[in-house]
Amino acid sequence: MAAPLEIEAVISAGARLAGGQHLVTMVVPEIARAASPGQFAMVRCAEGWDPYLRRALPFLRLEEESISFLFAEDDPALVWLARRPLGERVSVVGPLGRGFDLQPATRRLLLATQTGPVAPLLGLAARALASDLCVSIVLEAAAARNLAAIVPGAVEVIPAPAAGFWEVVAEHLTWADQTAIAASMEDLPRWSGLQTLRPGQVECFVAKRLACGLGWCGSCLADTHRGPRRVCTAGPVFDLRELIG
Ligand code: FES
Known part of the structure; x- marks a missing residue:
């Protein structure tokens, strides 16, 4: 399992979906290449220290250069994250945890x-x-x-x-x-x-x-x-x- 990294990711896309869900994509190749489905990242959702705790978000998409998250805007910290403009940097720690084990024999x-x-x-x-x-x-x-x-x-x-x-x-x-x-x-x-x-x-x-x-x-x-x-x-x-x- 790759050691987690703390990196300033760059917001590259965002979209609001039906049902109040929000999709955010960030460019952060080091984490994108190391992560696997089921793992997560801890994302700082503030400019300062309020809220102090990062938010744990599982990966939605893992591309060559970028990662995406999908979350409900049911928390002021995640509302803040959903409102970030393109190009803004956000601190991300990951990949973390144990992901899915897709077995070779599975069809x-x-x-x-x-x-x-x-x-x-x-x-x-x-x-x-x-x-x-x-x-x-x-x-x-x-x-x-x-x-x-x-x-x-x-x-x-x-x-x-x-x-x-x-x-x-x-x-x-x-x-x-x-x-x-x-x-x-x-x-x-x-x-x-x-x-x-x-x-x-x-x-x-x-x-x-x-x-x-x-x-x-x-x-x-x-x-x-x-x-x-x-x-x-x-x-x-x-x-x-x-x-x-
Ligand atoms: S969230 Fe702190 S030990 Fe798991």
Whole structure:
């Protein structure tokens, strides 16, 4: 895993999407080339020290020279980030954490999120499409509409109702070689019926507020079968079998 770097990234694009989501792209080749889908960066979202804490953002796109983030403007710090003009510099630390492990034998990849961030899953989709894999994503219908501008056309979108969402995902698990989901710890009990998962069959990006993102503060512990583990360093991507049951 590459050592994290602290770099002044240059804002190169920004766009507001349907549903209140914001897309920001920054030129920072050193991080773009070192990062993998599922990892994240800690982004300073202020000119000074208020707010003091950086914001943890998973990568949406990883290009040769640039990185992109997708976030809701539900936090004054992220509103500040969304308002940065093109050309402005923002301090970014990354890449951080453990990303997805796209296995060599995988040909059909299933993605799903209901309440977790879609950005790390779309980052994985881009990486999988570049390797000619078949990719499908399960989304609620409203989310699918809001994300239509950024979900690659080659990705099959499977709409699911809010109630019974995870049952739809479970039906599709049977044909997928590998599945990646994004969920909060509170969502995970929905998966506890899946006791027969094989190792690596389902990986989960755990959505959790990260204060330092560097393993220092201990505020991001998740209960796993290996004991409490820091989401920012042991994750944010875990084998789902570590988290449920
Ligand atoms: S966020 Fe500080 S240890 Fe994980």
